[in-house]
Amino acid sequence: MDVSDNVALEAWLSSLEPRAELVARMAFRSRIAERRNDKNFFHRIASLMRELRLRPEELGAACSEARAIAVQLEAFGSVRRDCDHP
Numbered sequence: 001m002d003v004s005d006n007v008a009l010e011a012w013l014s015s016l017e018p019r020a021e022l023v024a025r026m027a028f029r030s031r032i033a034e035r036r037n038d039k040n041f042f043h044r045i046a047s048l049m050r051e052l053r054l055r056p057e058e059l060g061a062a063c064s065e066a067r068a069i070a071v072q073l074e075a076f077g078s079v080r081r082d083c084d085h086p
Contacts, residue, residue, distance in 0.1 A: 022049065022052065025041060029045065032073075
């Protein structure tokens with residue numbers, strides 16, 4: 001999936017259960033500048049946090065998962081950049 005395609009990304013994120021969507025959105029937001037500056041993306045994260053009413057330890061776990069995914073996104077991005085520019 002091309003994360004620059006807003007329609008496809010939003011469709012995929014919307015298909016996830018709310019906690020998984022929250023984790024994925026936090027991971028994308030931390031690594032992809034277009035998502036970091038997207039107010040609607042941020043508002044959806046805030047909405048999911050209100051909806052889920054996570055306890056502090058649950059939110060901490062979600063943030064840890066998002067960080068781990070973000071690291072993988074960064075690694076994937078590096079591999080894609082290397083493949084695009086031999």
